[in-house]
Amino acid sequence: MNKNIYVTQPLLPKLEDFQIQLEEIWESKQLTNAGCKHNLLEQELQKHLKVPNVSLFNNGTIALLTALKALDLPYGSEVITTPFTFAATPHCISWNGLNPVFCDIEPNTMCIDANKIESLITEKTSAILAVHVYGFPCDVKKIQEIADKYNLKVIYDGAHVFSTEIDGVGIGNFGDITMFSFHATKLFNTIEGGCLTYKDESLVKKIYNLRNFGIQSEELVEEVGINGKMNEIQASVGLLNLNLYKEEQEKRKTLREFYDSELSKIKGIRIPKMPKNTSDSYQYYPIIIEEDYPLTRNELYDKLKKENIFARKYFYPLCSDYECYKNLPSSCVENLSVANKYKNRVLTLPFYGDLEEEFRVKIIKLIKINCL
Ligand SMILES: Cc1ncc(COP(=O)(O)O)c(C=O)c1O
Structure with missing residues (x-):
């Protein structure tokens, strides 16, 4: 019987190293809700991705869902995106009560064709959600020019581009927010997981709250949030895999x-x-x-x-x-x-x-x- 060969194999830390992490978690009694390992992984990822802000999530889809929510796009508005992507990309638009508008791709990178975006813009367009497919970068310069001209937000689905840099700049610095997926099939994984990266400091608290059910403080819930928290076991796999990728x-x-x-x-x-x-x-x-x-x-x-x-x-x-x-x-x-x-x-x-x-x-x- 021939062995099955799949497209990828997950990056796995040594079991004995994982055991040490587990012992520390058991000792701490903190399993989730922004524990030590979670916070350390956020700090470490800032360095690896060369970005000012990182917010961890329990998976990339919830991260992307939250990114769109955090940007306060008008309900029912249109988001220009690519059809050449995983289901999560347009689904996150729809789950936010927004309408996906598909734009064609360009033939080398298979990313959204920036030259075809403008013709799809209407008075209802609020954002562009582009995907860096297979690790190829979108035309970030042209996309930003269009966004500036029409006052649109730009979100990147960077599920495939962990550690990619354009001219030495971490790819998570482009647009308003970038999502990275840390699913087991990705180069860097936390089993399931993901993060958002962004420059705007005012998003730090907003994303933190949205990720935690919209809870601002013990007696104040202001926004319709979700449970997007990464747990300590996921974070410890991430800390170990950072040494391996x-x-x-x-x-x-x-x-x-x-x-x-x-x-x-x-x-x-x-x-x-x-x-x-x-x-x-x-x-x-x-x-x-x-x-x-x-x-x-x-x-x-x-x-x-x-x-x-x-x-x-x-x-x-x-x-x-x-x-x-x-x-x-x-x-x-x-x-x-x-x-x-x-x-x-x-x-x-x-x-x-x-x-x-x-x-x-x-x-x-x-x-x-x-x-x-
Ligand atoms: C392009 C793209 N976007 C979004 C996702 C969703 O990420 P996650 O599985 O971490 O929810 C994936 C894959 O998993 C993907 O390939």
């Missing part, structure tokens, strides 16, 4: 170099390129199956799957194809021609430091030999 990035760098050199020789396989001024997070390894490759994306996916190699069709289907969004005017194929093309062409390959040599070679061999 750079080594994991180095290992993935070696794997990326191997994939790049082998796959660039294959006609019909395109490897999207990271902009030169951007440091890579090493979260995913996407490839584009072009028309001149002998198999379709689905055929290649099935071929790998038969060998127990589970590549992923991120992001197929598009969010604009979901039952809950497919009837929106902005979901029509004419508005999203590039996204509709790439949803059928993209495949993310297994990408983690401990992927054995045998499977690295096998994956390349299966992609090279162009028969089913």
